[in-house]
Amino acid sequence: MQSQVRIRRWPWVAIALSLAVAFTLSMISPADSVQGDLVRIMYVHVPAAWLAYTAFFVTFVGSVAYLVTKNLRWDRIAAASAEIGVYFTGLALSLGMIWAKPTWGVWWTWDARLTFTFIMFFVYLGYLALRRTTDDPIARASRSSVLGILGAIQIPLVHFSVLWWRTLHQPPSLIRPDGPAIQDSLMLAALIVGVLAFTIVYVALMVKRIELIHLEEKRLAVEQSIRRPVAGEAVTAPELGAS
Amino acid sequence: MKRYWKFIVPAGIVVVVIAVLVVSLNSSLVYFNTPTELMSQEPGDARLRLGGQVVAGSVTDTTGGVAFEVTDGREAIDVFYVGAPQQLFQEGIGVVVEGTWDGTLFHSDTMLVKHDETYSTDEGEYDPENPYGDGSDQA
Numbered sequence: 001m002q003s004q005v006r007i008r009r010w011p012w013v014a015i016a017l018s019l020a021v022a023f024t025l026s027m028i029s030p031a032d033s034v035q036g037d038l039v040r041i042m043y044v045h046v047p048a049a050w051l052a053y054t055a056f057f058v059t060f061v062g063s064v065a066y067l068v069t070k071n072l073r074w075d076r077i078a079a080a081s082a083e084i085g086v087y088f089t090g091l092a093l094s095l096g097m098i099w100a101k102p103t104w105g106v107w108w109t110w111d112a113r114l115t116f117t118f119i120m121f122f123v124y125l126g127y128l129a130l131r132r133t134t135d136d137p138i139a140r141a142s143r144s145s146v147l148g149i150l151g152a153i154q155i156p157l158v159h160f161s162v163l164w165w166r167t168l169h170q171p172p173s174l175i176r177p178d179g180p181a182i183q184d185s186l187m188l189a190a191l192i193v194g195v196l197a198f199t200i201v202y203v204a205l206m207v208k209r210i211e212l213i214h215l216e217e218k219r220l221a222v223e224q225s226i227r228r229p230v231a232g233e234a235v236t237a238p239e240l241g242a243s
Numbered sequence: 244m245k246r247y248w249k250f251i252v253p254a255g256i257v258v259v260v261i262a263v264l265v266v267s268l269n270s271s272l273v274y275f276n277t278p279t280e281l282m283s284q285e286p287g288d289a290r291l292r293l294g295g296q297v298v299a300g301s302v303t304d305t306t307g308g309v310a311f312e313v314t315d316g317r318e319a320i321d322v323f324y325v326g327a328p329q330q331l332f333q334e335g336i337g338v339v340v341e342g343t344w345d346g347t348l349f350h351s352d353t354m355l356v357k358h359d360e361t362y363s364t365d366e367g368e369y370d371p372e373n374p375y376g377d378g379s380d381q382a
Contacts (some may be wrong), residue, residue, distance in 0.1 A: 036360065104329075150254060187362055
């Protein structure tokens with residue numbers, strides 16, 4: 001066990017810089033001819049959804065690697081990534097609702113894309129809950145690895161739901177056989193830079209979260225090494241029948 | 244060997260459950276009917292969803308609602324929608340309307356606009372004579 005956890009500061013700088021660039025581009029890019037300024041929600045909604053997929057895919061890789069190598073390092077990566085993924089799934093869902101109300105006319109509807117994203121959100125919340133069911137790091141890692149692998153089935157299910165079923169949600173604009181469906185170069189740049197910026201945010205958050213896991217483990221080790229008196233130890237039982 | 248079974252058995256159960264769910268949900272995962280599908284359906288009081296594109300030039304404002312045609316490129320269905328149309332409603336845009344089908348007219352009280360995945364900056368000019376036009380016929 002290492003004695004000192006390195007606290008890095010560059011992740012905060014990276015997050016601030018990349019978000020500033022992405023925000024500027026999303027504001028100076030032109031309005032859409034049909035949706036007007038509403039299109040700007042896309043520059044955050046799409047990167048958030050992309051991050052959710054990436055994060056859960058990393059959880060999947062970490063879970064497989066843990067089961068193969070039994071090295072807890074991979075479990076830490078899987079756990080940190082799942083936490084970030086749940087956050088960004090929630091963000092994609094909320095931003096999607098904010099976008100849906102003025103464009104579709106409703107906050108929410110049960111089409112295939114929305115339904116599967118909703119289920120994915122709760123399955124990974126369940127993953128985080130499962131990690132809290134035991135203090136034993138080995139049992140925790142093996143149990144959550146199984147869910148981390150099974151949960152990954154949902155990544156293609158959510159992504160391709162708009163192509164496999166007839167949905168209200170539109171199909172992908174960026175990754176499609178005919179190339180991006182966005183003609184304007186500044187709009188396209190805003191979307192791609194948004195995705196890249198969120199990817200940098202993800203890496204930065206992963207670094208900070210894994211630092212935090214190391215600090216938590218250190219604190220736990222210190223706590224367990226201190227011998228604490230058992231409650232009532234100071235009290236001596238009265239002797240009966242002493243004369 | 245035992246520890247592999249500990250993984251394979253639950254994995255198998257989950258895969259079967261997901262497969263059953265997806266297969267049994269397959270019909271309800273289809274969000275709307277196309278005009279062609281609606282043509283072959285029995286008229287009745289059942290609430291349905293109809294999706295397609297608003298036919299150019301078919302939109303007429305009436306008191307209390309708006310009448311238009313929805314097409315999938317093959318068939319076109321007359322729709323009467325009660326209420327104010329959605330903000331993005333216009334000719335050529337995708338819509339999903341909820342309501343009942345009487346065999347000749349689709350009576351709707353709920354409209355969702357289904358915008359597509361394309362984005363552009365081609366600005367059409369607003370024409371007060373043709374408020375639902377997409378502006379493409381304007382020079």
